[in-house]
Amino acid sequence: GDSVTQMEGPVTLSEEAFLTINCTYTATGYPSLFWYVQYPGEGLQLLLKATKADDKGSNKGFEATYRKETTSFHLEKGSVQVSDSAVYFCALSVTGTASKLTFGTGTRLQVTL
């Protein structure tokens, strides 16, 4: 079946540090890939997405590139801020069950001054 594997957290970084959160996937079809963010006490917000190989999704300084050859969609940000502290989820959906998102376990990011 379809699955998403994320790096274990928590990830603790100092402000202005470089962020990478690894995400790899297994899918039976040709998936679309997403990163969602969850702030404390809130629901999920779509951070970025990519729908085909080599696409790069970007938003608010975050980027991720759809790598079909390595089945990966790693999240990066060049300089994190305290306000980026949240839980980040990698997810996929496949054609045919387009509205069903399969999520990774989430990675908690804590950014300190």
Add this chain to the structure above:
Amino acid sequence: KAGVTQTPRYLIKTRGQQVTLSCSPISGHRSVSWYQQTPGQGLQFLFEYFSETQRNKGNFPGRFSGRQFSNSRSEMNVSTLELGDSALYLCASSLSGPGGFETQYFGPGTRLLVL
């Protein structure tokens, strides 16, 4: 445009009871999906409704059911509650016509505690 709203936000029930959660999608969205979030199992897909019909279903027991109304509002019901049903239940809506994927917008969730 108003976002996805879920009611109630918090709920406490006891084992054996049943519960109904409500979700109002973004205006114009016809697809509503439900997810369960727990510390142990993470985010798991429950089911999706489109135009009042269940279109996709996850691997949950029959105690979990849902429906969608003609105005696209959706409800999910859990009967005979168990302690393990304690979770954050998230609803998401999208335009999502047949065969395509549209961005899903999530509500704030309903936190259910079963005692």
